[in-house]
Amino acid sequence: GHEITVGDLARQLSVKAGELIKKLMAEGVMATINQNVDFETATLIASEYKYEVKSNLVSLDDILSSKKDAYESADQQERPPIVTIMGHVDHGKTSILDALRKAKVAAGEAGGITQHIGAYSVEKDGRKVAFLDTPGHEAFSAMRSRGAQVTDIVILVVAADDGVMPQTVEAISHAKDAGVPIIVAVNKIDKPNINLDRVYTELTEHGIQSEEWGGDTQFVKVSALQGTGLDDLIEAVLLQSEILELTAATDVPGTGAVVEAHLDKGRGPVATVMIREGTLRVGDHVVAGTKVGRVRAMTNHLGKRLKSAGPSTPVEIVGLSEVPMAGDTIDVVEGERQAREVAAWREEQAAAMASGKSSAASLEELLSKV
Ligand code: GDP
Numbered sequence: 001g002h003e004i005t006v007g008d009l010a011r012q013l014s015v016k017a018g019e020l021i022k023k024l025m026a027e028g029v030m031a032t033i034n035q036n037v038d039f040e041t042a043t044l045i046a047s048e049y050k051y052e053v054k055s056n057l058v059s060l061d062d063i064l065s066s067k068k069d070a071y072e073s074a075d076q077q078e079r080p081p082i083v084t085i086m087g088h089v090d091h092g093k094t095s096i097l098d099a100l101r102k103a104k105v106a107a108g109e110a111g112g113i114t115q116h117i118g119a120y121s122v123e124k125d126g127r128k129v130a131f132l133d134t135p136g137h138e139a140f141s142a143m144r145s146r147g148a149q150v151t152d153i154v155i156l157v158v159a160a161d162d163g164v165m166p167q168t169v170e171a172i173s174h175a176k177d178a179g180v181p182i183i184v185a186v187n188k189i190d191k192p193n194i195n196l197d198r199v200y201t202e203l204t205e206h207g208i209q210s211e212e213w214g215g216d217t218q219f220v221k222v223s224a225l226q227g228t229g230l231d232d233l234i235e236a237v238l239l240q241s242e243i244l245e246l247t248a249a250t251d252v253p254g255t256g257a258v259v260e261a262h263l264d265k266g267r268g269p270v271a272t273v274m275i276r277e278g279t280l281r282v283g284d285h286v287v288a289g290t291k292v293g294r295v296r297a298m299t300n301h302l303g304k305r306l307k308s309a310g311p312s313t314p315v316e317i318v319g320l321s322e323v324p325m326a327g328d329t330i331d332v333v334e335g336e337r338q339a340r341e342v343a344a345w346r347e348e349q350a351a352a353m354a355s356g357k358s359s360a361a362s363l364e365e366l367l368s369k370v
């Protein structure tokens with residue numbers, strides 16, 4: 001099992017080493033300040049000081065807080081917004097995304113239903129927007145529940161001929177819970193006999209009021225089918241993005257979120273990652289949730305090989321030893337050893353959570369509570 005030196009234990013318990021050595025002797029354990037005691041013994045001793053000893057595995061918080069310092073002192077640059085398209089089934093989410101990046105995703109999908117999450121990037125006048133293609137709102141909430149809020153802006157697609165439907169309402173509440181601003185894309189305006197006033201009224205009833213009507217939400221009328229209004233939609237996203245003043249440090253180790261992951265027969269575990277902050281490079285040691293690895297190859301959404309990628313860039317990476325989960329955070333770490341330590345620490349946290357025990361992160365954290 002894990003061990004801790006008498007000196008470290010004393011420091012973490014805020015007692016004098018001499019006093020601790022005496023206590024250990026009373027328990028029949030002879031040890032000097034530089035010798036290790038096992039965690040069973042450490043726990044026993046610590047319980048006398050009313051602390052529960054967790055292993056001295058490096059805490060993720062420690063690593064992330066040191067990274068955070070690096071982030072904060074690093075130069076902040078403007079970064080592209082990350083957009084999730086939500087809305088009721090068949091209102092045109094896939095069609096809009098497809099039209100935006102002028103690729104043929106909808107046609108290739110089984111039954112026209114989005115089968116997996118992808119992430120893509122589009123560019124207008126040299127400014128980028130990153131999109132997550134989620135099947136409804138499930139992925140959005142699943143990712144959030146795993147601590148990965150990746151989305152900066154939600155485009156809520158509402159079909160002009162159908163209006164507000166149950167999943168529209170759910171999407172609104174998910175976006176509101178997450179504190180993410182909404183842009184409404186009123187889609188299918190090419191259809192005959194549509195009543196836009198009705199759509200606007202229904203949305204107002206759910207707290208989403210158009211700027212045209214004195215509210216603070218941008219509404220954009222589009223037709224994914226005819227390709228109209230799409231420029232306006234991107235403009236609206238870029239405008240919202242300016243209001244949000246989205247920035248990130250580039251010149252620090254990368255951190256991001258796993259958007260989708262699967263096992264590929266030839267390449268092994270493959271993960272789509274949205275980089276949130278810093279730069280991810282080929283060769284970087286990473287930990288994704290509890291899975292470790294080293295980035296062997298990285299490609300963008302067009303399949304182009306990249307050597308490095310910065311904030312708000314969606315990339316596909318290979319090199320993880322196992323398949324991580326969507327919503328896992330992925331972090332660049334110093335090396336394989338640190339990757340394993342973080343992974344082990346997370347596993348331990350998860351086990352502690354599952355067994356209902358305190359998930360106190362570290363002795364330091366326990367101590368700060370006493
Ligand atoms: P999703 O379930 O929200 O992803 O919706 P899809 O993108 O799969 O679209 C559902 C259906 O609506 C498909 O048959 C599309 O061809 C159709 N559709 C999407 N956008 C438009 C549009 O702007 N106008 C018209 N008339 N049909 C559209």
Ligand code: MG
Nearest residue numbers: 093094113114
């Ligand atoms: Mg779809």
